[in-house]
Amino acid sequence: MSKRPPSKRFSARWLERLIPIVLFLLLMGLLAVIIITALSFL
Amino acid sequence: MRYIPYFSTIVTFLFMIAVFRRYQQRRGAHLLLWGIGLLFYGLGTLAEVILGLTYHSWVLKIWYLSGAMLTAAWLGTGTLHLLVRKPSIPRGFTWLIGLLSLLSLILLAVAPVTSAPYDVQRLASEQYKDILVRNGWLIFLTIFLNLYGTITLVGGAIYSAFAFWRKRVLLYRMLGNVFIAAGALSPALGGTFLRAGHGDWLYLSELIGAILMYIGFTLAVKDRPQ
Numbered sequence: 336m337s338k339r340p341p342s343k344r345f346s347a348r349w350l351e352r353l354i355p356i357v358l359f360l361l362l363m364g365l366l367a368v369i370i371i372t373a374l375s376f377l
Numbered sequence: 378m379r380y381i382p383y384f385s386t387i388v389t390f391l392f393m394i395a396v397f398r399r400y401q402q403r404r405g406a407h408l409l410l411w412g413i414g415l416l417f418y419g420l421g422t423l424a425e426v427i428l429g430l431t432y433h434s435w436v437l438k439i440w441y442l443s444g445a446m447l448t449a450a451w452l453g454t455g456t457l458h459l460l461v462r463k464p465s466i467p468r469g470f471t472w473l474i475g476l477l478s479l480l481s482l483i484l485l486a487v488a489p490v491t492s493a494p495y496d497v498q499r500l501a502s503e504q505y506k507d508i509l510v511r512n513g514w515l516i517f518l519t520i521f522l523n524l525y526g527t528i529t530l531v532g533g534a535i536y537s538a539f540a541f542w543r544k545r546v547l548l549y550r551m552l553g554n555v556f557i558a559a560g561a562l563s564p565a566l567g568g569t570f571l572r573a574g575h576g577d578w579l580y581l582s583e584l585i586g587a588i589l590m591y592i593g594f595t596l597a598v599k600d601r602p603q
Binding site: 344347350351354355357358361362364365367368369371372373375 | 520531532535551565573
């Protein structure tokens, strides 16, 4: 959450593959919350 | 299930102290607003503790105001301060959330309660709807503040984690944001289940949320340049 991250890079192949999957699942969870909450109001 | 709020309250207040101490050292509106959001989080779980021992209508109202209405909105506004570069935008949202919080407080203070009996053996989330009379404005504000807070807090953490992943920088801050997103999503899902009529998930989701966000915050600050 930094505005100016330093340029030191990390490298871990398993992590590089896992993170986008986890982020996608979190995004789907967020969308589910938004949809269910909105539907409960209607 | 009844004892979970005890642990949630301890974890949340420890987390809040860590955030306020960080604010004391480094300043930053985001830390102040996260601290306020965590204060509401802790007040909500503390109200659950009290409501497990005894009932008073204003404790139920504090539980609803802090837990169901204000926590996510203030945490999310903190994230806006961190992510949006143009200061006038997060500042405007802070004023808006401040005003809506005040309006929520007034609406809840005057909201009537029914004479339905409160059973301290049961969870507050399972019976508040029978006791607390919520008008349309209160329900609208609850949903608006929750949606706004969840989108900014969870969405902001996902966006940050993705940005760090794409650049392959700040490993701990990236992982921290993944934990914060998962932790913030947990009570949001609990609240969604609650609205769908499954109130028993809420307390556990709050504890999981507080633990995950605390871990996330601890990881995220490890990467900060000294």
